[in-house]
Structures are given as C-alpha cells and as structure tokens.
Amino acid sequence: METVHTLELKEVTKKMKGENVVNHLSFGVRKGEIFGLLGPNGAGKTTTIRMIVGLISMSGGEILVNGLDIRKNYEKAMEQIGAIVENPQMYDYLTGYKNLMQYARIMPGVTRERIDEVVKLVELEQAIHKKVKTYSLGMRQRLGVAQALLHRPSLLILDEPTNGLDPQGMHDLRNYLRLLADQGTSIVVSSHILAEMELMCDRVAVIQNGKLIRIDNVTNVTDQAQARVHFLLQGSLNDAKSLLAEHFPEKTAEVSDKELIVEANTTQEIGDINKRLVEAGFLVYGIQLKKKTLEERFLEMTGKGGDLNEVSVAGQ
Amino acid sequence: MKFLSLVSNEWIKIFSRTRTWVFIALPILIVLGVAIYGKVNEDDTVKSNWKQEVTQQNKDLKNQIAEAKKDGSPKFVAESLENEYKQNQYALKKDISPYETTSWKFMKDMAPLSSLLGLFVIVVASDIVAGEFAKGTIKMLLIRPYSRWKVLLSKLVATLAFAFFLWVILVAATWLFGSIFYGFGGMDQPYLSMVDGKIHEKLISEYVLANMGLEFIEFAVTVFLAFMVSTLFYSSSVAIGISLFLTFAGNALVLFISSKSWAKYTLFPNMDLTQYLDEGLQVVKGMSLPFSLGMLAIYSALFLIITFAVFQKRDVKA
Numbered sequence: 357m358e359t360v361h362t363l364e365l366k367e368v369t370k371k372m373k374g375e376n377v378v379n380h381l382s383f384g385v386r387k388g389e390i391f392g393l394l395g396p397n398g399a400g401k402t403t404t405i406r407m408i409v410g411l412i413s414m415s416g417g418e419i420l421v422n423g424l425d426i427r428k429n430y431e432k433a434m435e436q437i438g439a440i441v442e443n444p445q446m447y448d449y450l451t452g453y454k455n456l457m458q459y460a461r462i463m464p465g466v467t468r469e470r471i472d473e474v475v476k477l478v479e480l481e482q483a484i485h486k487k488v489k490t491y492s493l494g495m496r497q498r499l500g501v502a503q504a505l506l507h508r509p510s511l512l513i514l515d516e517p518t519n520g521l522d523p524q525g526m527h528d529l530r531n532y533l534r535l536l537a538d539q540g541t542s543i544v545v546s547s548h549i550l551a552e553m554e555l556m557c558d559r560v561a562v563i564q565n566g567k568l569i570r571i572d573n574v575t576n577v578t579d580q581a582q583a584r585v586h587f588l589l590q591g592s593l594n595d596a597k598s599l600l601a602e603h604f605p606e607k608t609a610e611v612s613d614k615e616l617i618v619e620a621n622t623t624q625e626i627g628d629i630n631k632r633l634v635e636a637g638f639l640v641y642g643i644q645l646k647k648k649t650l651e652e653r654f655l656e657m658t659g660k661g662g663d664l665n666e667v668s669v670a671g672q
Numbered sequence: 673m674k675f676l677s678l679v680s681n682e683w684i685k686i687f688s689r690t691r692t693w694v695f696i697a698l699p700i701l702i703v704l705g706v707a708i709y710g711k712v713n714e715d716d717t718v719k720s721n722w723k724q725e726v727t728q729q730n731k732d733l734k735n736q737i738a739e740a741k742k743d744g745s746p747k748f749v750a751e752s753l754e755n756e757y758k759q760n761q762y763a764l765k766k767d768i769s770p771y772e773t774t775s776w777k778f779m780k781d782m783a784p785l786s787s788l789l790g791l792f793v794i795v796v797a798s799d800i801v802a803g804e805f806a807k808g809t810i811k812m813l814l815i816r817p818y819s820r821w822k823v824l825l826s827k828l829v830a831t832l833a834f835a836f837f838l839w840v841i842l843v844a845a846t847w848l849f850g851s852i853f854y855g856f857g858g859m860d861q862p863y864l865s866m867v868d869g870k871i872h873e874k875l876i877s878e879y880v881l882a883n884m885g886l887e888f889i890e891f892a893v894t895v896f897l898a899f900m901v902s903t904l905f906y907s908s909s910v911a912i913g914i915s916l917f918l919t920f921a922g923n924a925l926v927l928f929i930s931s932k933s934w935a936k937y938t939l940f941p942n943m944d945l946t947q948y949l950d951e952g953l954q955v956v957k958g959m960s961l962p963f964s965l966g967m968l969a970i971y972s973a974l975f976l977i978i979t980f981a982v983f984q985k986r987d988v989k990a
Binding site for chain 1: 677681684688689807808809811812816818819985987988
C-alpha cells in the first residue's frame with residue numbers, strides 16, 4: 357500500500373470569476389514534515405489553505421487529510437487539523453483564556469491542563485486573563501498558535517505565522533515547530549518571505565498564479581554544491597575569462613565589475629581554477645563562495661515578472 | 673453533547689458583551705420607573721370619580737368619530753374610536769372602572785415594552801452572524817470539526833434562547849413590580865374587548881397571558897428575519913439597520929397596502945398577532961389568528977431555508 361500522506365492535494369482547482377485562482381494543484385505532505393507554500397501575494401497560497409480547512413469550496417480536485425476526503429468526511433478530517441488562516445482574529449471582548457475555552461469546549465479531548473500547557477508554551481501566562489483587545493499583534497499571533505495546537509492536531513496549518521512576531525518570537529516559533537514535527541506533526545506553512553521558509557521548512561512548494569512551479573527540498577537547495585565562486589583578481593578580467601574557457605571548457609564564466617564568477621561544484625575544481633589563474637600571472641586577492649539562495653532559485657523558477665516585486669527577501 | 677457546547681459558546685459570547693447587560697437592565701429599570709411614577713401620581717379623585725371621567729371621554733370620542741368620518745381618514749380609524757366608545761359605555765353600565773390598577777393591569781399596560789425587547793433581539797440576532805464575518809472570527813469557528821449548518825443552528829438556538837430569556841425577564845419584572853406597588857392578585861379583574869362587533873368581558877389575566885404568548889411568537893419571527901439578514905450581509909451595522917428598517921417600516925407599509933386584496937399575504941400585517949385579542953385594531957381585513965399563524969410559519973420556513981442555504985455554500989474570505 358502507498359504510504360498515506362498527512363495531507364494530499366490532487367488536482368485541486370478553484371475558479372473565481374472565471375479564472376483559475378488555484379490551478380490543478382497537487383502535492384503531498386508527509387508525516388513529521390514542515391512543508392512550505394511559497395509564492396508572491398496573490399499566488400493562491402491562502403486560497404489553497406482556505407480550501408484545505410473548508411472555508412471555501414473547491415471547484416475541482418480532491419483534498420485528503422490522513423486519507424479522509426474532506427468533502428465526504430468533513431468533520432472527521434477537520435478534527436485532525438489545527439490552523440491559523442491569515443491573521444488569527446480572536447474575540448477581543450473575551451480574555452485570552454476565554455477565547456481558548458471557546459475552542460476547548462468544542463474540540464475533542466482538551467483538558468484544562470492542556471490549555472495551561474499550551475499557554476505556557478506560547479508564553480502568554482502573564483496576559484492570558486486579560487482581554488484580547490489589550491494584546492499586541494505578536495500576542496494575538498501567539499494566542500492564534502495556541503488555539504491551533506490545543507487539540508494536538510496531526511496537521512498544523514499556519515498561514516503567514518510570523519506576521520507580527522519579533523525576531524525572538526520567530527526563532528521560538530521555528531524551534532517549536534521543529535519539535536512538533538519531530539514528534540510526528542505535519543506542518544504546512546505559507547509565506548512570501550523566502551528567508552523565513554529557508555530556515556523553517558523541509559520542503560517548499562513554489563506557487564505562482566495558482567500553479568505549482570516546483571517542489572524543492574530546502575536542505576538540497578542550500579547544500580547542493582550549486583555554488584557560485586567569485587574570484588577577485590587584478591588584471592584583465594576578459595583575459596582571465598578566455599583562459600578559463602581554454603582550460604575548463606565545460607565551465608561558463610561571467611565577468612562582473614572586478615570579479616570573475618564561475619559555477620563550481622567541488623573544492624578540487626575551485627583549487628584548480630585558482631592555480632591556473634595564479635600561474636597565468638593574475639593576482640588573486642580573494643575567493644568568495646556564494647551559495648545560491650532559495651531566493652535566487654525562486655527567481656530562476658518563476659522567471660521575470662512584475663509579481664516578483666512583491667516577494668520580500670528578508671523580513672518585512 | 674457537542675452541539676450543546678456550540679450553543680453554550682454562543683451564549684457565553686452574548687453575555688460577554690456589555691450591551692447585553694444594558695438590554696437586560698433597561699427594561700427592568702423602565703418597568704420600575706413606570707411603577708413608581710404611576711404610584712406617586714395616582715389620582716384618587718379620578719379613581720373615585722371615574723364615571724364622570726369616562727363620560728367626558730366619550731363626549732370627546734363622539735366628536736372625533738364624526739370628524740374622522742368627515743375628513744376621509746381610513747375606515748379603521750373611526751372603527752377603533754367607535755370600539756373605544758362602546759367599551760366605555762359598557763364599562764359605565766356594568767360599573768367596571770378602567771382606572772382600577774392591579775398588578776395584572778400593570779402588566780397589560782407594560783406590554784408595549786416588548787417592542788423595545790424586539791429591538792434588542794434584532795441587535796443580537798443581526799450581530800451574531802454578520803458580526804463574526806465583520807471581525808473575521810467566523811473563520812476561526814468554521815475550521816472546527818462541525819458542519820456549517822450545526823454552527824449556524826447553534827447561533828439560532830442561542831438567539832432564540834436569549835429572546836426567551838429577555839421575555840421572561842420582562843414578564844417577571846412587570847409582575848413583580850406590579851405586585852409590589854399595586855398589590856398581589858387582581859387576576860380576576862374583568863377586561864373588555866371587542867369580538868365580532870360585540871363587547872366581551874374576560875379575565876385580565878387571561879388576556880395578559882394570551883398577549884404575552886403571542887408576543888413571543890412575534891419575537892421568534894423577528895429573530896428569523898434578523899437572522900436571515902445577518903447571514904446575507906457581512907456588516908453587523910448594515911444587518912441591524914436593515915432589520916430595524918424592515919420591522920418598523922413594515923408597520924408603516926401595512927397602512928399603505930391595507931386596501932389591497934393581497935395585503936393579507938404579506939408578512940407585516942400578520943406579524944401583529946395581538947390584534948386578534950382586540951378586534952377593531954385590525955388594519956387589514958380578512959385575517960384570523962390561525963391564518964396569521966399559518967402565514968408566519970410559511971415565512972419563517974422561507975427565511976430559514978434561505979439562511980441555511982446561503983450559509984452552507986458561502987465562501988468565507990473574511
């Protein structure tokens with residue numbers, strides 16, 4: 357038998373005003389994996405998440421949560437999901453605790469001890485009995501995380517979870533998500549912030565205009581020796597380039613400013629290139645190894661387009 | 673039971689709002705105020721000379737009736753004045769003082785307060801769905817393992833329960849304050865009403881209880897209407913506005929269409945069920961209590977079908 361994914365989307369489509377906002381999207385999230393949905397604003401990430409949690413209907417396709425079709429087994433499937441969809445809007449006239457009680461009452465197996473445990477986890481002990489209207493954005497976000505975790509879901513879905521978190525908060529959230537994933541929880545995180553995804557996720561699905569561009573392994577992306585080596589040297593860069601073309605015909609070198617940029621895979625290659633340059637009389641005063649970031653991969657994948665302007669590289 | 677947890681969640685939310693406590697306190701304070709005011713200003717001379725007073729009233733009524741017939745006011749204006757006139761005559765003949773205040777008479781006099789409660793119920797019913805859409809909290813609720821209809825039904829049940837609660841508060845407060853200020857008892861005080869153009873004498877307690885029962889049915893239909901508007905509109909203030917407009921403009925509308933043959937099939941003439949307790953208050957002819965109850969049942973079913981159908985299918989983008 358095929359291994360059951362915690363979450364599986366098959367050809368999921370959403371039509372709005374005659375346009376496919378989400379277009380035949382398929383992917384599977386494995387048990388204990390942190391899976392990122394990455395794409396510019398308006399790419400269809402939130403729409404996809406809303407379909408998974410049943411807030412909007414699907415125009416076509418299938419969504420399975422632990423093998424349960426959400427259309428046929430809606431309540432059973434939803435029991436296994438904890439989610440934040442965009443900003444976690446809580447009842448601001450209730451205290452944080454009473455907000456959590458609202459959800460505790462209607463989810464299976466949430467005890468008062470569990471509530472206290474989750475409150476401690478998101479470090480809201482001080483403010484939990486204050487009304488939510490007095491909370492900062494970060495506190496609301498943490499309360500949102502708390503409500504999503506209450507019933508120990510096997511699938512946790514967080515839409516832009518780091519919104520409003522300070523660096524420390526983001527760091528804590530990442531660590532906690534990793535802990536949960538190690539315990540077997542599958543986590544789907546959406547973001548348009550690349551750096552964040554790189555730090556947080558195991559795999560990333562890149563989405564643009566509702567379509568899946570590709571699914572990538574984050575560790576591969578960063579570890580893959582797709583490094584670009586920048587040689588800083590004195591002398592004619594063009595001469596250096598032709599030298600390289602002569603000795604390393606399989607390499608393509610680029611010239612930029614005062615650098616010669618070569619894609620190299622191994623330390624051996626880098627050493628060889630350096631040796632050639634030095635032997636030919638170039639003064640090499642620096643070698644920098646720049647790994648391709650997810651961001652560059654992303655740009656490569658999605659091509660050029662106005663949408664890319666919306667992608668932030670670092671935090672907002 | 674899990675469904676009851678949904679209902680109690682809604683109930684808790686209703687009672688966590690400051691306005692809810694105003695809705696509860698205000699009718700109680702008004703009833704108390706009126707009771708005190710009435711007691712303080714009780715006019716013993718009118719009470720003992722009530723026959724003179726009523727005779728004078730009838731003289732005035734006669735003039736008004738003649739005037740109403742002359743200047744072409746709608747027919748029911750003259751009719752209702754005439755009924756009043758006849759009742760006064762009957763009271764004089766049978767020696768039944770309309771100025772005798774008892775706790776039950778006080779309850780009857782306080783009955784119009786129920787339209788204030790109607791207003792409060794509209795606010796709660798309008799807000800309970802639209803408000804969650806406006807604030808975005810609806811999505812936190814709809815991602816729980818409950819079919820949408822269950823979530824909506826829990827809100828409806830909570831609203832009806834709240835309407836019932838307010839109504840009980842009003843009945844209890846009027847009875848309690850009426851009894852404290854005007855004495856316990858008075859259940860057997862006669863009450864005059866017109867049925868088929870004739871004067872009927874019945875017990876005031878019977879009248880008050882029937883009145884309250886019918887009013888609660890009106891309440892329920894108001895809830896269904898406001899609840900539907902609440903589901904159709906995303907903003908709670910828009911929903912409140914529309915529901916209030918429908919309810920109050922509806923009554924004015926009745927006057928406009930009262931002569932049309934189809935008027936009795938519209939909602940609003942049927943919304944006033946207490947009209948059947950006192951004939952002559954009827955604006956649209958050709959209706960009866962069973963007819964109106966039937967019409968209200970049909971309208972309520974229609975409202976609920978629309979509400980649930982829309983809610984079930986709606987894409988939540990809040």
